[in-house]
Amino acid sequence: MGDSPIRILSVGTALPGPPVDTARLAECFGMDQLWRQWVDTFIGTRTRYLSVDLASGEVRHDLADLGESAATQALARSGISAEEIDVMVLGTATPDTLMPATVNVIADRLRIDGVPTFQLQSGCSGAVQAFDVASALLATGRHRTALVIGGDVIAKHYNVKADLSALPPSELVNYLLFGDGAGAAVLTAGDRPGAPVVRSVLTRLSGLDRRPGQTLRWYGLADRDSAEAPASEDYKAIEELVPVLAEEVAEELLDDLGWDRGEVDYLLPPQLSVTMTEKIAKRLDFPRATEISCVGDTGNNGNALLFFQLDRLLREMTMPSRAIAVAIESSKWIRSGLALERV
Structure with a gap:
């Protein structure tokens, strides 16, 4: 990956709260005890965090909110200031808008400007693709420090008034598997002994x-x-x-x-x-x-x-x-x- 190894200095994460357990999902959507047992047996997910309020359907956190929080935490842990970031990459399947790109909204909130920014549209591999792009750019020697972000806000697609008992499995599974969140990492081509x-x-x-x-x-x-x-x-x-x-x-x-x-x-x-x-x-x-x-x-x-x-x-x-x-x-x-x- 070039002469200078790329290192991960820090990671930050963000979740919309509070956690929603399967019993709470069942209560909101009127599902019975057998449904809950099925989720526990065949899915196994105990809790998830949703940006949407299940009672009202209001979306209370967007991807830019979560991305900003995760990035702020990662920067604080790295000892790197936002002004030192040379390149920024976001991987997501659910940007807040088609335009402006969510990566640029997050950059603006962090006071990052005058650097290359990239937004990659992809499912669960988008985070790795963001690492790939950032690492390749750092390996050229033209950039020294990168901020990599990945996240999704999937619950905005929820219909909180849906009758889950009437949904086919291809749609029902989305209410059971998914949650919302974001993460960020600071990468550097500089020397930082001990950093992975x-x-x-x-x-x-x-x-x-x-x-x-x-x-x-x-x-x-x-x-x-x-x-x-x-x-x-x-x-x-x-x-x-x-x-x-x-x-x-x-x-x-x-x-x-x-x-x-x-x-x-x-x-x-x-x-x-x-x-x-x-x-x-x-x-x-x-x-x-x-x-x-x-x-x-x-x-x-x-x-x-x-x-x-x-x-x-x-x-x-x-x-x-x-x-x-x-x-x-x-x-x-x-x-x-x-x-x-x-x-």
Whole structure:
């Protein structure tokens, strides 16, 4: 990744509160005890954080709010001021508006100006893609410090008056899996002993001839009354394909670096749901790696997930040690991952 290693100085995270447990969801949507038991058994998510007020439908936090909070925390932890940021990248599937780009709204709030800014439109792999772009720019030597942000506010698509008992599984699952949040990281090409080094970043489109596993529509005046659901997904396809793509990511990262599975100390697996994450981690089979997962408590908050995992990793990561992170985007199937090392 160039002559100067790219290091992660800090991570910050932000959640809209308070946490919403499955019992609260069931209460709001009039679902019975059997429904709650089904969620606990087949999804496993205990709580999620939603930007929408379930009682009124009011959206109380947007992506810019959460991104600003996460970035402010990351900057404070890094010891880097906003004025020292040379480049800024945001990965999201749910920007607040088509224009202006949410990355630029966040930059304005942080008083960052006069630098390149990029916004990448992607599902759960968008955070890794943001790392990829930022790391590549830092490796050129033209930039020294980058602010990378990832997040999603999915609950704005919720219909709080929906009758969940009448929804098909492709729509119902969105109310169960997802939450909202944002994360940020400060990267540098400068020397900071002890800070984890980004050894490899991988992003690969893997959607040739594959039907989308997830669709998120953005309605305008012409089609806002469409009968199509704003969000739907083929959970069976996701359940079948994500573990396969995750294994491909892990194999490619290991081959690229010449690492053995037994040399990896920490695994950050894809965070679809508790039950899916458990299956994927078992399939990846890193024999001595500590699993870093958060989805049971945060819900699947899209591009924020990696940052919540990294936040915990940075607190726990011993020296020396190695970590592998994997993220899969299921809309048109992007496999992605990071390899980190603390030396």
